[in-house]
Amino acid sequence: MNLAIFMQYVLPHRLLSHIARWLAYSRFRPWKDWLIRLAVAKFNINVAEAADPELSHYPSFNAFFTRALKPGARVADADPATLLIPADGRMSQSGRIEAGRIFQAKGQTFTAAELLGDEAAALPYADGWFSNIYLSPRDYHRVHMPWTGTLVETLHVPGRLFSVAPWAVRAIPRLFARNERLVCHFDTDFGPMCLVMVGALLVSGVETVWNGVNIPAYGSQPRRLDFRGQGIRLERFAEMARFNYGSTVIMLFPKDAVALDPVASEAATRLGERMGQRAQGSVR
Secondary structure, three states, X not given: OOHHHHHHHHOOHHHHHHHHHHHHHOOOHHHHHHHHHHXXXXXXXXXXXXXXXXXXXXXXXXXXXXXXXXXXXXXOOOOOOEEXXXXXXXXXXXXXXXXXXXXXXXXXXEEHHXXXXXXXXXXXXXXXXXXXXXXXXXXXXXXXXXXXXXXXXXXXXXXXXXXXXXXXXXXXXXXXXXXXXXXXXXXXXXXXXXXXXXXXXXXXXXXXXXXXEEEOOOOOOOEEEEOOOOOOEEOOOXXXXXXXXXXXXXXXXXXXXXXXXXXXXOOEEOOOOEEEEEOOOOOO
8 A cells, every 4th residue: 555545544534624624715815815826826727717717806715616617618518318517527437337336446346325325225226327527626616417307305424535536546445435425316307316426535515506515514424305395406507516626426327217428537528518318218
């Protein structure tokens, strides 16, 4: 085990993330301006795409990191039958869920039930499809809907906060099923759809458009919220949630509902482009 991986196991994940959150939300102008400029330079962030390209206007580093894009910077694929890529980033893995297991990296898998924190919730995705997109620090950090859906429930699953960078994904067994995450279940016209917002080291928050901050507060027990009957319907391409710092979103789809396009591991993804399509005859 190399030093970087060893440190992932021994670092105080939540303490570091609390500190990172405090620093990211600081409104002390010299600090936040320096941190924003440093991030732009280090990660080659395309500020010209931001709704507000003036760096000094952001009240905190986190406000800059979760910035909106200007209108037209991303557009949805024009074919209404296509599933949309929900985020800028890189495709970690994508493909079939085989015997209930999701491929993580060479030699590494985890089960859909582990990821969702619920055996019953994983049943609709048996032999279905998954897609896993990694958002790096340079990417736009809002996640949008790949398809129109009505929110059914969420489950906040406590866990570790390992890095989700590619080197960690290759080395740490069952990483995505061990990290803290917010599991979001939707009902669509082809059946259930699940989006999992996976936390990571120094990720100081996951926020949703329907009830704001979900992580933190970091929990010790799973927390389930029922949204049935509340009419929270999010259209295809609408914003769904956002990360504070880089992380991963994992999508699950039923077997005969969709067909995902083959995408090479580590291929760049762009919000709104085609990810696959709804299967013919899958509309309920």
